Amino acid sequence: MSNSAVETREFQTEIRQLLDIVINSLYTEREIFLRELISNAADAMEKVRFLQLSGQEVKDRDLPLEISLETDETAHTLAIIDSGIGMTKEELVENLGTIAHSGSKEFIKHLTQDNKDLNLIGQFGVGFYAAFMAADKVVLSTRSYRPDAPSYIWTSEGTGSYQIEEGPEMARGTKIVLHLKENAHEFSSPDTIKRVIRQYSSFVPYPISVNGEKVNTVQALWTKNKSEISEEEYTEFYKFIANAYDEPLFRLHFSSDAPLSLNTLLFVPQENFEKFGFGRLEPGVSVYCKKVLIQEKSKDILPEWLRFVKGVIDSEELPLNISRETMQDSALIAKINRVVTGRFLKFLNEQAASDPEKYKTFWEKFGMFIKEGTATDFTHKQELVKLLRFESSAMDKGTLISLADYVGRMKEGQAAIYYVNGPTREAIEAGPYLEVFRKQEYEVIYTYEPVDDYILNMLREFEGKKLMSADQADLDLGQEEKSEETGLPAAEVESLNAWVKEVLGEQVTEVRASKRLVDSPAIALSAYGTYSMQRVMQMTNRDLNAPAPSILELNTDHPMIKKLNELRKQDDPFAKTAAEQIFENARIAAGLIVDPREMVDRLNRIIERALS
Ligand code: ADP
Ligand code: MG
Numbered sequence: 001m002s003n004s005a006v007e008t009r010e011f012q013t014e015i016r017q018l019l020d021i022v023i024n025s026l027y028t029e030r031e032i033f034l035r036e037l038i039s040n041a042a043d044a045m046e047k048v049r050f051l052q053l054s055g056q057e058v059k060d061r062d063l064p065l066e067i068s069l070e071t072d073e074t075a076h077t078l079a080i081i082d083s084g085i086g087m088t089k090e091e092l093v094e095n096l097g098t099i100a101h102s103g104s105k106e107f108i109k110h111l112t113q114d115n116k117d118l119n120l121i122g123q124f125g126v127g128f129y130a131a132f133m134a135a136d137k138v139v140l141s142t143r144s145y146r147p148d149a150p151s152y153i154w155t156s157e158g159t160g161s162y163q164i165e166e167g168p169e170m171a172r173g174t175k176i177v178l179h180l181k182e183n184a185h186e187f188s189s190p191d192t193i194k195r196v197i198r199q200y201s202s203f204v205p206y207p208i209s210v211n212g213e214k215v216n217t218v219q220a221l222w223t224k225n226k227s228e229i230s231e232e233e234y235t236e237f238y239k240f241i242a243n244a245y246d247e248p249l250f251r252l253h254f255s256s257d258a259p260l261s262l263n264t265l266l267f268v269p270q271e272n273f274e275k276f277g278f279g280r281l282e283p284g285v286s287v288y289c290k291k292v293l294i295q296e297k298s299k300d301i302l303p304e305w306l307r308f309v310k311g312v313i314d315s316e317e318l319p320l321n322i323s324r325e326t327m328q329d330s331a332l333i334a335k336i337n338r339v340v341t342g343r344f345l346k347f348l349n350e351q352a353a354s355d356p357e358k359y360k361t362f363w364e365k366f367g368m369f370i371k372e373g374t375a376t377d378f379t380h381k382q383e384l385v386k387l388l389r390f391e392s393s394a395m396d397k398g399t400l401i402s403l404a405d406y407v408g409r410m411k412e413g414q415a416a417i418y419y420v421n422g423p424t425r426e427a428i429e430a431g432p433y434l435e436v437f438r439k440q441e442y443e444v445i446y447t448y449e450p451v452d453d454y455i456l457n458m459l460r461e462f463e464g465k466k467l468m469s470a471d472q473a474d475l476d477l478g479q480e481e482k483s484e485e486t487g488l489p490a491a492e493v494e495s496l497n498a499w500v501k502e503v504l505g506e507q508v509t510e511v512r513a514s515k516r517l518v519d520s521p522a523i524a525l526s527a528y529g530t531y532s533m534q535r536v537m538q539m540t541n542r543d544l545n546a547p548a549p550s551i552l553e554l555n556t557d558h559p560m561i562k563k564l565n566e567l568r569k570q571d572d573p574f575a576k577t578a579a580e581q582i583f584e585n586a587r588i589a590a591g592l593i594v595d596p597r598e599m600v601d602r603l604n605r606i607i608e609r610a611l612s
Contacts, residue, residue: 006165011156012098015129018108019158022132025118030184032119032245033134034193035200036127037080037176039243041067042204044084044174046293048145051085053292058145060172066207069197073188076180078134083173086144092154092164096140101125103279110278122243123273132158134187135178141167142174203240205291220291222265222312226253238267242284242310246270249362252347260339266311272365274308284310287327289318300327303341303380305373308366313340338379345383352387352402360400363389374455385462390419390452393434394443397425401445403462409443410465417462419445420470421453421532422591431589432520433470439518440477444470453532469532471590473525473551479515487556488565496565500552503579507549514553521558524586525551531590550590552583577605 011019045065051058063083070079087095099105107124121130131138136157143151151170156162178187186192190210197208197215208216221229221237238248248267256262266285274281285302287295291314295301301313315336327333352359363370367389374384389400394409406417418437422428428446437444447453456467468475484490497511504511509527517523525531527549554561560582567575581602584594 006163008161008163009093009097010161014099014105014108015097015126016160018111018126018129019132021108021111022118022121022129023158027118027133029119029245030133031187031192031196032121032200033130034080034187034196036122036130038067038197038201038204038208039122039240040128041080041082041084041174042206043296044082044086045206046296047085048083048172049293051145057147058172059143059147059149060145063172064207066209067204068212069193069208069210071188071190071193071211073185076185076188078178078180078187078193079175080178081173081175083171086142086149086173087152088144088146088149089152089164091144092142092152096128096154097162099126101279103273103281106278110276119245120273124278127243129158131176131178134180134184136181137179139177139179140174141170141177143170143172145172201240203237205293220288220314222253222263222288222314223291229253237265238310241286241312242267242269244269244310248310249358249365250347250351252344254343256339256343260336261316262336262339263314264311264340264343266309266313266340266344268309268362268366272308272368275365275368281307283307286312287318288312288314290314290316294318295327298327300330300333301337301340303337303373303377305369305377306341306344308369309344341380342383345380345387349383349386360389363387363400368451371451371455375451375458381459385459388455391425391446391448392443393429393437393446406443406445407463407465411440411442414440414442416466416468417445418442418468418470419447419453419456421447421450423448427591432517432523432586433589435518435520436475436477436479436516437470442477447532450532453530457530457532469530471525471531473527473529475516477516481515482513482556488562492565493556496556496561496568497554499568500554500579500583503576504552504583507583508552509549510551512551512553513556517553517555517558520586520589521555521560522582522586523553523555524583524590524592525553526590527551531592548592550583550587552586574609577602577609581606 045067048058048065052061060083065083068081070081071077101124104124104126107120107126111118118130118133121127138156138158140154141151142154143149151167153165153167154162180187193210194215197210201208202216203219203221204216205220207214221233234251234253235247238244238251242248247270249270250268252264252266254262254264283297283299283302283304284307285298286293287298287301302309313336317332348359348362351362370384370387374381374388377384386402386404389402391397391399392401392406395401403417410417420428420433422431425446428434434444447456453469457469459467461467487493488496493513497513501508501511514523556562564575564578564582567578584599584602587594
């Protein structure tokens with residue numbers, strides 16, 4: 001043993017919290033700890049392979065890349081030994097003592113709150129700590145690939161701290177010895193270990209042995225013929241590469257020779273953790289050349305908005321020693337990116353056509369990425385737009401339509417595709433914006449999120465049809481002016497408008513008689529085109545206090561407006577209060593934020609008057 005001092009260090013707070021849960025929870029699937037440790041061992045060896053390929057000097061060059069497990073049923077220990085890159089002292093402290101990724105922190109916070117499934121531990125970059133599910137003491141010895149790095153021993157009992165000391169000289173790689181808990185002695189039985197490996201780690205691309213006996217068959221599933229792969233194999237492979245414990249929602253496996261030689265196997269997971277607020281997803285597709293890993297979880301091989309996809313892209317054409325920098329501006333990578341993205345979108349469109357229910361599930365979970373793509377990816381916009389789904393006035397709540405569905409139902413003479421934004425279906429349907437569309441029997445798309453409006457506004461048209469917001473101030477659906485028979489005389493309309501404009505002052509740029517209203521007394525329209533765009537701007541500027549001026553349209557057929565006109569002519573001061581409230585109501589219906597104090601004050605005056 002080395003004589004150097006033992007150093008004791010504290011775990012970062014989040015890790016202490018995580019360990020506390022890991023140590024004190026009861027688990028249904030405790031054996032996943034092994035999957036995590038084997039996956040780390042495999043990662044460490046992939047890194048060696050990469051270093052060697054890119055011509056770097058690596059200690060113990062000829063050491064075979066393999067994982068050995070050793071069990072001791074008397075001492076109740078399990079050892080996992082790899083010939084991976086190992087760790088220096090600094091790397092030990094950084095990798096097994098701190099957490100940098102915000103998603104991991106979120107995961108831990110979430111765990112603390114309602115003790116959720118520890119199965120997800122590997123997906124959040126803290127898989128190593130699963131060791132403490134089975135062990136009450138972990139002793140890790142490691143030797144970095146760097147030629148002159150010393151060996152270190154890291155020891156912890158999973159409570160607040162760990163120890164580091166220099167260790168005796170050893171071969172490159174890492175050895176983790178688990179001192180098994182009283183109730184976890186089963187993991188020192190070779191049969192148990194072999195079973196667990198077959199269950200979780202059959203696709204690890206390195207040989208694994210238990211007490212010297214080889215247990216896995218290494219295979220690159222994506223290069224096999226589709227007909228030779230069983231459903232179970234696909235699922236196991238997915239679980240392995242995605243660190244997942246469930247089945248994928250979608251799977252796309254395809255090979256091509258032209259325009260590029262490609263073997264691609266992609267999966268869409270069951271859940272979208274980004275949506276749950278666990279932070280931004282990291283890309284999940286790795287790049288291979290003839291089964292050799294070129295770049296793990298590549299940022300360049302697919303567009304950013306496809307970061308929810310997991311899988312493998314293997315192309316014979318890639319040079320083995322391509323570096324991260326050259327990946328970024330390689331024309332070949334860009335071409336693979338384009339081809340695979342196009343193929344994947346085609347696949348989604350096919351799924352949407354053949355199994356709309358399943359596509360709906362996909363849309364509800366991953367639609368945010370399709371929207372992101374539509375808004376940001378010019379190359380694939382055309383295909384992405386076809387994947388968008390919305391609720392609409394023609395369908396029941398929960399039924400989704402595509403823009404193509406809408407166009408197929410458009411009425412004779414209908415000039416545009418119309419959409420309206422609101423917080424909920426109920427709010428939209430209760431508001432004044434739909435009235436004219438109901439009368440015309442035009443379908444209206446409902447959008448509930450500002451990003452939807454942003455996209456539709458940006459698209460401008462679909463299949464040659466204009467996209468228009470239903471709250472457009474200059475909307476013309478060929479409605480007639482209200483007649484003098486049912487409403488107010490034209491001369492009075494003009495002076496009423498002028499009077500209301502006077503009362504409301506700067507808040508309105510114009511007051512005019514409405515052609516579009518049927519049941520509502522008034523409607524507020526944006527002086528800048530549409531409120532939906534204005535709301536997007538409000539959200540991005542966070543400037544909620546600057547109310548944008550409106551155009552106010554009055555329904556001159558409405559009894560309330562007629563009565564208002566009477567009061568105004570009688571110089572009743574209450575007319576002013578009523579006009580102000582009608583305007584506020586219209587703004588509320590437009591989804592704008594109004595000053596509640598002023599409003600309550602005014603409403604009290606109105607009630608007082610009504611009661612007297
Ligand atoms: P993740 O694998 O998602 O990064 P882990 O908690 O499983 O998260 O591991 C944390 C880090 O510790 C790894 O990223 C790696 O740098 C390091 N590590 C863990 N196990 C090994 C190993 N066997 N060899 C080398 N490094 C390792
Ligand atoms: Mg890991």
